[in-house]
Amino acid sequence: MSDIQNLQSYDPFADLGDSKDTGDQQGYIHIRIQQRNGRKTLTTIQGLPSNFDKKRMLKIFKKDFACNGTLVEDEELGSVIQLQGDQRVKVLTLLTTEGGIDKKQVKIHGF
Amino acid sequence: MSAEIEEKLQSMDLQEEDPSLMFDLSMKKKKKKSKKTEEEPVEEAQESQDAAPADAAEEDPMAMFGEKKKKKKKVKVEDDAAVEGGEEAAADGESFDFGDMKKKKKKSKKVDFSAFEDGQDQEGEDGARDPDDPFAADDDEGARSSSKGADSEEGWIGSNRDYTYTELLSRVFKILRQNNPELAGEKKRYTIVPPSVMRDGNKKTVFANVADICKRMHRQPEHVIQFLFAELGTSGSIDGSQRLVIKGRFQQKQIEAVLRRYIVEYVTCKTCKSPDTILTKENRLFFLQCEACGSTRSVSAIKSGFQAQTGKRAAQRVKAAA
Ligand SMILES: [Zn+2]
Numbered sequence: 001m002s003d004i005q006n007l008q009s010y011d012p013f014a015d016l017g018d019s020k021d022t023g024d025q026q027g028y029i030h031i032r033i034q035q036r037n038g039r040k041t042l043t044t045i046q047g048l049p050s051n052f053d054k055k056r057m058l059k060i061f062k063k064d065f066a067c068n069g070t071l072v073e074d075e076e077l078g079s080v081i082q083l084q085g086d087q088r089v090k091v092l093t094l095l096t097t098e099g100g101i102d103k104k105q106v107k108i109h110g111f
Numbered sequence: 112m113s114a115e116i117e118e119k120l121q122s123m124d125l126q127e128e129d130p131s132l133m134f135d136l137s138m139k140k141k142k143k144k145s146k147k148t149e150e151e152p153v154e155e156a157q158e159s160q161d162a163a164p165a166d167a168a169e170e171d172p173m174a175m176f177g178e179k180k181k182k183k184k185k186v187k188v189e190d191d192a193a194v195e196g197g198e199e200a201a202a203d204g205e206s207f208d209f210g211d212m213k214k215k216k217k218k219s220k221k222v223d224f225s226a227f228e229d230g231q232d233q234e235g236e237d238g239a240r241d242p243d244d245p246f247a248a249d250d251d252e253g254a255r256s257s258s259k260g261a262d263s264e265e266g267w268i269g270s271n272r273d274y275t276y277t278e279l280l281s282r283v284f285k286i287l288r289q290n291n292p293e294l295a296g297e298k299k300r301y302t303i304v305p306p307s308v309m310r311d312g313n314k315k316t317v318f319a320n321v322a323d324i325c326k327r328m329h330r331q332p333e334h335v336i337q338f339l340f341a342e343l344g345t346s347g348s349i350d351g352s353q354r355l356v357i358k359g360r361f362q363q364k365q366i367e368a369v370l371r372r373y374i375v376e377y378v379t380c381k382t383c384k385s386p387d388t389i390l391t392k393e394n395r396l397f398f399l400q401c402e403a404c405g406s407t408r409s410v411s412a413i414k415s416g417f418q419a420q421t422g423k424r425a426a427q428r429v430k431a432a433a
Contacts, residue, residue: 034344035359036421037314046417072419080417109342109416111365 029101031088033110043088045081046074052099054079060098065090303327306370308363311356315347318355318366328378330390334413335373341415342369382406 030046048054054071058081062069069083083091088108095101267274274282304327307319318339325332336355340346343365347357377399380388385403390410392398400407420427 030416032344032416034419034421042419042421044417044419072417074417077417080419082419109344111343111361111368 027105029095029106031091031106031108033086033088040084041086043083043086043091045083045091046077048079048081050078054081057081057099061087061091061094064094303370303374306363306366308361308366310360314358314360316357316359316361316366317350318357321349321355322353324370328374328386329388330378334377334390335370337413338373338377339366339369341413342372344415344418377410380404380406381408 028047029049030044032044032046034042034044036042048057058069058071061067061081061083065083065085065087067084067087069081072080072082074080088110092103092106092108095106096103266272267278303324304320306321306324309317309319311317321332321335325335328335332349336347336349339355339357343357343359343361345357345359347355350356374386377390377397378386378388380386380399380401380403383401383404383406385401387402389400389402390397391400395412397410397412398407399410
């Protein structure tokens with residue numbers, strides 16, 4: 001009986017709420033910039049795929065861009081890499097050339 | 112509309128090309144034949160000399176136009192020569208093409224919003240203003256009149272050379288614009304005044320004409336401001352005289368770049384590029400409906416995402432404790 005698909009009470013159109021897309025916002029990698037005091041800025045990289053070793057990436061970023069950075073664990077958004085300064089373009093090029101990530105997967109925010 | 116254009120084109124052809132008209136018909140027939148060559152091998156043998164280059168020319172649309180023209184004009188020339196001339200014309204057509212394309216780009220006043228998409232990529236280059244820039248509200252008239260000047264050239268009339276396809280096309284549109292402009296797609300261009308941005312003290316930026324810009328985009332100020340804050344990774348407030356005070360230091364071009372992105376994402380219709388759209392919210396989803404073509408697309412809600420802590424940690428701790 002249970003193998004008759006029509007009798008199962010699963011509704012594929014049911015509203016599952018925001019549960020999924022708040023996590024990584026439709027699978028995009030978001031690169032943002034924030035202003036700190038003065039001319040200083042901060043770059044955040046959110047939504048990196050779970051199979052990426054963020055610690056290693058942070059190390060590479062720090063060394064390649066000659067900036068400091070840290071890994072922040074957010075309850076909703078997962079681990080986020082923070083870098084000092086505006087590293088958005090450099091992050092994008094590194095992700096696309098070395099990380100094998102499609103440019104369309106990445107959203108750069110900011111001014 | 113297309114029927115009308117065709118009629119006009121035909122009447123134009125008649126006026127200009129009367130003597131060659133008779134011959135024109137026969138040439139057309141020939142062309143038809145050469146198209147059929149694949150099905151009729153016998154004819155192919157007869158005409159293989161002409162057919163092969165003609166087919167080659169047909170692959171390239173510019174080449175085809177070039178050849179047709181040539182055939183109309185060169186009345187008493189032998190077939191082989193005509194075909195050769197056609198190839199020449201094809202080459203001509205291609206070399207002309209570049210210049211014409213450039214001209215066309217300057218002229219394309221009707222393309223309201225395509226500039227924005229380019230704008231995304233060339234954000235960094237601030238000085239060079241695109242003529243289609245919706246933020247360039249004022250110097251519009253000058254550009255328009257100069258583009259008219261470019262329209263009126265019909266260089267082939269006095270000279271020995273043939274007209275090109277693009278020249279004819281611009282001629283059709285010129286006539287169309289003179290007689291019934293609504294058919295030529297000449298509508299009022301959508302313009303936005305540049306954002307007026309100034310510094311407020313050392314740490315804040317005032318965006319004075321938000322209300323005006325929101326009105327021009329037909330969007331709720333709240334939505335626009337939410338987007339601005341999310342993109343700039345900051346916060347702010349509206350002061351007594353409807354100006355937006357943003358925390359942090361921002362330049363006009365930076366705000367403008369963000370507004371451009373907002374327009375691409377939340378204002379223009381992706382189908383017809385029209386800016387006349389309505390943003391509606393239906394159970395948590397935002398939809399953009401186009402007033403011009405009626406298409407609807409869903410747009411993502413604005414999310415500010417991860418916000419790093421940038422303030423003083425001590426102040427944060429006090430706030431958390433309170
Ligand atoms: Zn539309």
